[in-house]
Amino acid sequence: MDNVYAVILAAGASSRMGSPKQLLIWQERPLLAHALANAQAVLAERTVVVLGANAEAIKAAVDLSGSKVVLNPSWADGMAGSIRAGIRAVPDTASAVLLMLCDQPLISAAHLQSLLSAWQHAPERIVVSQYAESFGVPAVFPAAYFPQLASLTGDRGAKPLLLRFEDSLVKVPLLEAELDVDTTSDYQRLHALNEMQLMIDQPLDAYLQRIRELFIELGIPEELPAGRGLALCREPLELIVAETTPQGRAFYLTAAAAAAWHALKQAAAEEGITLLIVSAFRSADYQADIVRRKLGKGQTIEEILRVLAPPGYSEHHTGRAIDIGSDDCPELGERFEQTAAFQWLSSNAKRFQFFLSFPRDNRFGYVYEPWHWCYRGRLSAILRHSSG
Incomplete structure (x- = not known):
């Protein structure tokens, strides 16, 4: 997997949260730091972080060393712009991209490794996380899909592309991918889950x-x-x-x-x-x-x-x-x-x-x-x- 790169989307303004969710603390570090650490655990320094709103505050608070940081000046136009910026930032030699959000704190390095392992088994197909009756990111996109990712528009991210190729997707069950932190209620739920110790019984x-x-x-x-x-x-x-x-x-x-x-x-x-x-x-x-x-x-x-x-x-x-x-x-x-x-x-x-x-x-x-x-x-x- 030497030519696979992670692209972490972290450009949003967190309007529903009221403050930058990239900087919310989870397990003693900001959400973005948590996502970046997991990505680097499986892909080392082959990581791209896309920033936009609150970029300077985020760079001041989160150690982004070892990753390539790119700015999406059109962050207000929707997530698709961040995907385009991330795809442009990976080398032409990249064989695939692991597309991630910064606000899915229950995702671990082991979960990312599971997705990458599934992609190694079917390198020509998109590998997505499956939760309940839906599916989405984190997801692995082979290089053949980079042009489609680079032409996305709007605020639905990669979902239209996934729906277009749904019949050929490799779906990896990943219940933890369902929780993304968009509101203060989501953040409270996250801590409630942790307090009830519904996580893992050992490191x-x-x-x-x-x-x-x-x-x-x-x-x-x-x-x-x-x-x-x-x-x-x-x-x-x-x-x-x-x-x-x-x-x-x-x-x-x-x-x-x-x-x-x-x-x-x-x-x-x-x-x-x-x-x-x-x-x-x-x-x-x-x-x-x-x-x-x-x-x-x-x-x-x-x-x-x-x-x-x-x-x-x-x-x-x-x-x-x-x-x-x-x-x-x-x-x-x-x-x-x-x-x-x-x-x-x-x-x-x-x-x-x-x-x-x-x-x-x-x-x-x-x-x-x-x-x-x-x-x-x-x-x-x-x-x-x-x-x-």
Whole structure:
């Protein structure tokens, strides 16, 4: 990725905030500094920061060393002008641009790496962040799309371009991309999320080291996640018991996912459809135990990783994924596709923000899993369910 550049858009006047949001403090540093640090963590000094309104105040308050700073004199005309300025600032040799906003504080370096890894797997396609029923930035644009980016107009940014090529987009689930800080209410929500400790249970470096050690132990190639476009999945600090079987087995989910599951299950029951949880939250360590057991039965690591995610990269780690069965198909298998339960889910799950993760011929290289559904609800729902 030596020729990929980050372009961070930070030229807006923050009119709805009432003060420069680029300078709002999050985790002891300004939002723009937070975004820049994440970009530089994955792309080093190949970063471009586009300033406009309040440029001098921002340059005085934020250390922008190591990045190329460009000014968009037409910042008042809309975001498209900043995109044009950013594209003009990257070298002609650039192979792609990672387009970012300065006001998405829940985005981490690991999230950006996930997008870049997905792009490496499909370098001719645009890679976008997917959240709830929408998609957008951060996004990776191959060089072939630079002319279109350079001709954008108005205040909708790159959205018209993404909609034009929607059928060919690579969409990486990234719930954290939904929250951008435009108003004081957004800023309050951000701090409420932090105060409730709905973030991550350990520093990223420690989690990555733990995953690396498991990869070495299990013989999983280090380059496998990037080669298959797999996103790192981290474990939430807080889980609740979503459901318990008559035998006493408990299934854990995040509060928001559990609330959505209960609503989904109730709606199905009202139409005569019984849905059963077969699997929910699994830690990375438990995922590694499953791999060990399969290796012990003589399966190769290649065979295992077609049906099972490597530790650290399973949606089950997030507490938002569930494997679903039914009365007539309680075991996980492709036969679930033939059940009334699957037909009902296909028509209705989206209403409850559950989505099928691994359809036929999915780009991740997994077998078809009609039973595996992941909750991708909005951050506002997480906040509401967790504070109730």
